[in-house]
Amino acid sequence: MSQAIPFTDNYNDLSNSNGYQFEFRCERCGNGYRSAFQPDKAMTGRGLLRSLGDMVGGPLRDIGNAADDFVLNRGTNSSAKDRALAKAVAEISPEFTQCKACGDWVCRDACWNEPVGQCVRCAPPLHDELAKLQxxxxxxxxxxxxxxxxxxxxxxxxxxxxxxxxxxGARATGGKFCAECGSSLSRTSTCDGCSAELPDGARFCPECGTRART
Structure with missing residues (x-):
């Protein structure tokens, strides 16, 4: 039975045909760590065999061509990948811890509230929360x-x-008088003769007949 491996939802598999590598991320801030690259010894051996076959030819060349046809499926589980992942987990896991309140794996440096024992999303540090409230x-x-x-x-x-x-008709820019012609911007004006209010457009006062200012 394969060994159970933690970190099931916060890592990316960066492995390729030459070896294994994994990237672990904090489920709060998104930052993380990349494990050291682990060369695939079997693939390295196949590469040497392929090179030797190209040099010597004959049966060795056929074996080398067969090695070329062998494609390691990194998307499926294998004992080699399990060992590589377990080693990567052991390398990176000290940088993370799991919050028992929300279940997220978070980085210790920025997202873990050590005195409380929870992530900073579930238990924000007092000074951070106070600054936010202020x-x-x-x-x-x-x-x-x-x-x-x-x-x-x-x-x-x-x-x-x-x-x-x-x-x-010039655009008004504020104030009581037009900046273009000096006329009053008030919609209503008063008669110079009797001080009665003149309606819009009036040329003469309807009360005393005095000519309105233009």
Whole structure:
């Protein structure tokens, strides 16, 4: 029976036709470690046999060609791969630990809260959590203070605002008078004679007949 090997879902098999190598990753931050490359002795021997067959020819060449036809399937289990994986696990496992709260394998350097005995996702370090909460509180306080601040001081919000000058049609850029022709940007104006309010477009005051300013 093959030996049971941990790390079943947080590693990638990087093995190729020349040997075995595995990449282990932290299930929280995604960083990890790559095991040392383990050459496949059988494949190395086949390579030597193939080279010798090319030099000598004859039966050895036939054996070398047979070696070329032999393809090691790295996607299936084999005793050689099991041994290589077990060795890689023994090499890399000290860098990881499993959180009993969530079951994830996490790296010890960045994602493990040693005093609590859980990963930092399940039990964030106190100073990290406090810094996060302080940042959230600052955002809330800034939003509340901004909502209470008078950002319209000095702005007349009761008068109608126009996008274009009623006299020349130029785009209004703020203020009470047009920057192009100097006309009032107010939609309503008053009569110079009786101070009555003049309707839009009026050329004369409907109360006293005084000519409106243009």
């Amino acid at each position: 940042a959230e509180a600052r955002r809330v306080q800034v939003r509340d203070r901004l909502a209470a601040a008078d950002l319209l001081q000095g702005t007349d919000i009761a008068s109608d605002v126009v996008a274009t000058c009623p006299s020349c």
